Amino acid sequence: MGGKYDVIGGRARRVDAVDKATGKAIYAEDLRFVGELHGALLQSPLPHARVLNIDTSRALKLPGVKAVITHKDVPATRYGVSPARYDETVFAIDRVRYVGDEVAAVAAVDLETALEAIELIKVDYEPLPHVLTVDEALAPGAPQLHDEYPGNLCAEVHQEFGDLAAGFAQCDLIHEHKFVNKRQDGGFIEPQHSIAVYDHTGQLTLYSSTQVPHYVQRTLSMVTGVPIGKVRVVKPYVGGGFGPKAEANPLDLCASFLAMRTGKPVRMGYTRAQVFLHSRARHQFFHTMKTGFKKDGTIVALAHQCHLEGGAYSSFGIATVYYAGSLLGGPYRMKHMSYDGYRVYTNKPACGAQRGHGCVAARACFEQQLDIVAKQLDLDPIEMRLKNIMENGDVTCNHMSMSSLGMKECIQAVQTGSDWQEKRGKLPPGRGIGMASGFFVSGAGYPIYRSDTFHCTVTIKVQEDGGTVLVKTGAAEIGQGSDTTMAMIAAEAIGIPLEAVRLVSGDTDYGVDLGAYSSRTTLMTGHATKEAGLAVKETVLTALAQELGIERQRLDLKKGLVQISGEPVDFSALRTKYIKEHRGWTDHPDGEQLTFTEAARVAFLKHGTIVGTGKYKPPVLGGLHKGAAVGTSPAYGCSAQVAEVSVDLETGQIKVERITDAHDCGQAINLTSVEAQMEGSVSMGLGETMFEEVKFDKDGRVLNPSLGEYHIPTVLDMPEMKCIVVETGEPNGPFGAKEVGEGAIMPTIPAILNAVHDAIGVAIDELPLTPERVLKALAQAKQG
Amino acid sequence: MKKLAITLVVNDTEHELLVAPNRTLAQVLREDLGLTGTKQGCQVGDCGSCTVLLDDEPVNSCLVLAAQVTGRRVRTIEGVADGNRLHPIQEAMVEHGAIQCGFCSPGMILSAKSLLEKNPDPSNGDIRQALSGNLCRCTGYQKIVEAVADAAQKMGRA
Amino acid sequence: MLLPRFEYHRPARLDEALAILAQHQGQAAVLAGGTDLLVGMKHKLMKPAHVVGLEALEGFGQIQEQEGMLLLGPMLTASALAGEPGVRARATALALGAGVLGSPQVRNRATVGGNVCNARPAADMCVPLLALGATALLQSAHGAREVPLSEFFLGPGRTVRTPGELLCGVKLPAGGPGVGSGYQKLGLRQALEIALVNVAAFVALEDDGQTVKTARVALGAVAPTPILSPGAEAALTGQVISEELIRQAAQAAAADARPIDDHRGSADFRRQEVLVLTRRALQQAWQAARQD
The missing domain is CATH 3.30.465.10 (Uridine Diphospho-n-acetylenolpyruvylglucosamine Reductase; domain 3)
Structure with missing residues (x-):
């Protein structure tokens, strides 16, 4: 520790870690309610069909069944993530659009009965032709998913910044490159689980494994019709989210309707296979990038097209299709850029947001292209990047402002940290080294619904008798460490030790917080927490100054002790009074300085309960073009990584040997957590590069809906990682802090791709890098 | 379906239970004994989050019938710490920041415990082998491996 | 995920177990470790009315x-x-x-x-x-x-x-001097993995330490069942073992493989891997046979 801060910047033990290490931490499935019922879902077995009739009579007659609901029993209200594309209903009304689409739900006395009842529901379907790929969906005469969105086009984007034609005219070299990733799954270890409780006063409380209690609350209110003031969403501990848990899901809605209907608590959980059916994870992106360079490696212009295979509903997709283009505006200076993006409906589970939302495949494509062009121009890929790199204060051609950007520092850190100079070009056949960069938002500049709302509010209450404070925030701890981060920020702002802070979070009763997505919590909720902490400090010290009869400015708090500047002040009367109040206690303050405990007591005796509040919303950001909101952020975090690989040239098997990773997080709040986010990002990126792909059969059924056949990395697949934390001090961040959770995944895929390129002499433009794909690439290379 | 009377010694306490034969050890631990520290991530042996020690060996409790293991010793995450004193592995996991969402942590800790009981001085490779049945999506495993190595060292010194 | 209902039997003696199986012909599943059976039952691929657990049988783990x-x-x-x-x-x-x-x-x-x-x-x-x-x-x-x-x-x-x-x-x-075997598995991950292709090889050498007395190569994931490669066996048996001979045997094994295309890999890819893995497994086996 040390430096300018007392609490932040060091390595703190996470406030939730002991509970999680001992099995005491409660997740949604661990909750128990007296008299609770078990719910189950009936999901479509067909990818596309008309629903002719639903007969629930046999299910209703099964002993133990308490309710069976279909579209006839719930409002037809359309919902979704973006109000611009509300295209979902709780249950299919006339049509199912993917294998897994919700048709009915049951509540029964136990799960066995509920599942049996599901099998007794008879649905008459009239199968419709279906589309599973972008090409099928866009073909003339293709079956249509949504009447409102003809051509199966969920959303399209057309943007141009600068003057593309003029840009290309200046170029010495123009390179066109295509790249495709695969549909991913979030791979969080805790499947979604929801429990709804509806009481006699009309209060609906939902306990859900969610990243976004606030949005779930709004959706529940909108769809159920329960006034929002009577909807409370509580997020217990969550076993990972990574994006797919950032929206109200069918369990949240169905459990709520079933609880309202039966008057009993209703729990519903996904099996692992259902997690795959719900999806809302990373899209498949088909990128084509035509990029123009000058001989010296200067990047001049980019013409970019992308098609997203979106699945049956929009989910986050509108934001995704914008993100896939907008974050190519940096971190390299480039004056001319065009983007044409299309998100396409298919009869598959809906894709949504996943770590590095919309950007990782685009980043992989672009960074791979940079390496290819560097080779053609005979430039070192690092030197070429440094030549184009943005710095603090730069603004991208699409109007995103880099208020701080330690991109150059990150690149130089991994260059040194990986011994790049000693290795690049000097490794034996089958071994390779590659690098890449990337950056990401520190919180979306705007909420998902159009609003002037604060993005977060925080309340800090000073406990009435003593030296601890209670932080209340709606922020969602989903594993990333936000509870600890907020507790540390509160402690730092007030001037007390971390141990003096208690924190409750993840409950819509505690205030507005948009939730854990777009890497927003540290910066945004951090701002609100800091503001609330400073308010507490101000109230306490003002009261103390009055009591001591001195000026407020003479007082400060540090590490829980009151600092008094200038002449010594006699506070013995105050201390005596405190001790008298606590006769019989053994922990009387006896040091030479007044404590926060005493000061807080003085404030309470003067004013009653002391509460500080904080709030945050970003300033107006970005340009005026259509879609300008997506990609704007008060700050951007950035990363560079170097990957080293060895390739078995006979089997095609790749081993990632080492990753050197540097990330600019502005200012680390908890250094350990920053590294932890970096390492976790690498593992998700590595999984997507090497193994991960959700596969479907011709009837739209997921072929590998399990963690056995959808391969996320095991400990044996992970390389040694060296993490270097870069701190540039973000002017728009609380104490200079900005994101780490998603920027850190950006370089992983292209760094590995570029290392493999270095190892085998071929750039592979399709993920994942299975042995089969590598062998094919090697064979093609051999043929010339 | 005839229920069966079984005996399980869970965390050193003997329990006599009447269970339906189709209930797994994970279900009985979580539902009958309230030991919800045992997590269920996949229920088919793919993720390791339900890992418990069966006579000191890690197993996926989702793929063990409670009736199958009558008379045997089971250790769950609730039986690892000594009251409020954490086991050195738990302590190291907390200290090293090896816990994020925490859903894999109970299983991970039990796998590590079994390893260190058999092999007090494991190599990095030994640790990775021992944890290779416990999936974690948050950490990239590095801090977990460091924590287990550190715990081994501290336990060796104690 | 719930297991279907069944009656559970836990015989302590072999004759008891055999009697139960005889009594419930076709209705009883045998439960050993459960890592496969219980998964299948949870997925409702099997719904046996009776499950016979073997854990109490004496001597079955020796x-x-x-x-x-x-x-x-x-x-x-x-x-x-x-x-x-x-x-x-x-x-x-x-x-x-x-x-x-x-x-x-x-x-x-x-x-x-x-x-x-x-x-x-x-x-x-x-x-x-x-x-x-x-x-x-x-x-x-x-x-x-x-x-x-x-x-x-x-x-x-x-x-x-x-x-x-x-x-x-x-x-x-049981292997002994002049006998060795090897195993090669190719998967995506290093753990929790079903092989894309796996190969085991067995080599027994004559007393001269170089002529192959017996050899067998078994291939996995390239046919509906694990199979032996007759071609590899024929290529090796009676010959003086060498890297070249091993290469020939590997080619014979690849020719014997009958893989299909599925979502895990194409037939061509699998055959190509059989070639590599057979060679490596035979090298392993040869080395082990020489070491004894």
């Missing part, structure tokens, strides 16, 4: 060595086999296969009997056992029979075992 043969009890776990020095030395490929099956937790439950009876095409213990020349020992209420593993598997999940029969052991020749 290894015996008699007259140059290893006799493996069906309840021996993959962990036990992978760690047992006798198996590592005398049936190396089996120890290697058992050691990379699933994960530590799975290996602590999965048994050799279960692995053999489940007859998955890529089973990590079946492929080595086939190469090692193992025989399945079956018993029913009416008698006993021995079936070489090369005749045991019929298709994915299907074997010659009748519903009334119980696999009571697996018998294989």
